Amino acid sequence: MTQGPPSTTAGRFKISDLVALVAGGKIRIPQFQRPLRWDRNNRLELFDSIYRGYPIGTLLFWRRPAPEDTVRLGTLRIDAPSLPDALWVVDGQQRLRTLASALLPAGFHDGKPEEEILFDVPTQKFVTAARSAPSSKRFPLRGAHETRGTVQWLRDHEVDEAEYEWIAHLSDRLQNFEVPAYIVESEEEADLRLIFDRTNTAGKRLKRAEVFHALSTSNLLDASDQPNLRRLDPVAEDRSFGTIAPDTLLKCVLAMGSPDITRDFRAELDRPSSERSEDIERAASALGHAVQFLQENAKIPHYRLLPYQFLLVCLVRYFGFHPDPRPFTRVMLRRWFWRTAAAGPPGRRGHTGFMRQLLAAVEGDDADASVERLLALVPIEGPADLGIDGRFGLNRSQSRIAAAALAALGPLDFDHHHPIDVSSTLEEHGTNALLRIHQSASSRDEGERDDELEPESPPSGAGGATNSRVALGQTVANRIFVSSQALTSGIGSEELGDALSRVASAGTVASPDDVLGSHAIPIDAVSRLADEGVEQFLQLRHEALAAAVSAFVDGHAEWEHRHRRSIDTLLKVPISR
Structure with missing residues (x-):
């Protein structure tokens, strides 16, 4: 019974x-x-x-x-x-x-x-x-x-x-x-x-950022003017950098006080609300400077293309100490950013350990000295392979680096030849902002996600992990930036192929190379796509894209330059800005 x-x-x-x-x-x-x-x-x-x-x-x-x-x-x-x-x-x-x-x-x-x-x-x-x-x-x-x-x-x-x-x-x-x-x-x-x-x-455990937000909000009915993480949201949104993950924002706030971002923050929340508000305002200011640096100097237009979250955390700590570094110091900082992004965290330390080491290198003594210490922690030679042979997905650092390189080319819309607003398209459509050029059985992604900033493994050459080669239809070679308007209207692979053919035939523009080149597509590759030579098209695109990504990373990392201070800093002679 x-x-x-x-x-x-x-x-x-x-x-x-x-x-x-x-x-x-x-x-x-x-x-x-x-x-x-x-x-x-x-x-x-x-x-x-x-x-x-x-x-x-x-x-x-x-x-x-x-x-x-x-x-x-x-x-x-x-x-x-x-x-x-x-x-x-x-x-x-x-x-x-x-x-x-x-x-x-x-x-x-x-x-x-x-x-x-x-x-x-x-x-x-x-x-x-x-x-x-x-x-x-x-x-x-x-x-x-x-x-x-x-x-x-x-x-x-x-x-x-x-x-x-x-x-x-x-x-x-x-x-x-x-x-x-x-x-x-x-x-x-x-x-x-x-x-x-x-x-x-049942349910989910509260994440550290959720705990911080709850404990730092004294008025639970109105959290709009409380010293919590939501005060940082408008900083990135106002610059069209996208919505930064709460866990990353929490690390940014904690990094302002100490390199140990895993510490228990509860005791710090016992201080008066006015003091905590000052901390949040300092973090917001530093975050604003960091986002500006990423967009203008490092050429990262949107948070979804940030190779590693710890890079932003380190930049916030740096700009918290040094909000207005000299132009040459920004150049050194850009080199550090891209050398670190290309190499990835050393496998033996992992993300958190490496981030703590980088944060400890940033101090309030001197803007140049902090960058020098950061540069000393990363390789002086670029990795042999940037990993664009791997399966594409914005939850992978290699894919984000390749997408940033594509965005830096200034992709143009195929129909009107206007610059595509990469930031707004990424914010609205995520991974789909990079549309598949050709849909086939080999280009379907398995379990692709774009909600995680940490990659499954470092790029080849970073800690010894190698990104396994997959069919070209699954790689970034089969992806292209498309305008938000086109995506909203339901453009598919077939319509995209027709648009590429129109551009290549010079039926719509005087210089097809300008439009196709803004997407790292060789003009002779388009005819292969029209003739159903998809693999040949993808191979030519892959080669062009590999060259574009290497040029982009090498141009910003400047591996050939050894880190040294600017002459005016060495002579300690102030210069006018």
């Missing part, structure tokens, strides 16, 4: 009752629970939340019989009796273990107990005994969930009236603070496994 759906009841447990249930063996841990992962800070923050009256989440139990057993919860060892109505933990193991381990007497621990948690009375902060100096004003949590333990400690220690109130408040919290809970009753273990899976995997 098929069992009906499980029944669920809601309730609340006082902390003192939960600890008693653990001590009595009524709370059990199912085998499918994950290992204990909380660290010291997690445990201290739990008690801080309880002291302040913050919610600590909802517990989820499964009520069912349990045999006589030895229950282990961290270092706790409980000799539990056989029970007909034990509470098996589905969600909340880390919290229950932290509470019981800190509050139960040492006799419940198997061997050495975990670090004892203390309440530092003068500061009203929680610390561990092993990491704090001895003090007569550190109230131990062990036994504090029972009144007699608190009373005994107060008899033995001298405290003033305010400190007495703080200790009494904590003792009351540890006894009477209520934790909401659901209790599920079901005979089917499969029900609980499904509940556990959905409880722990």
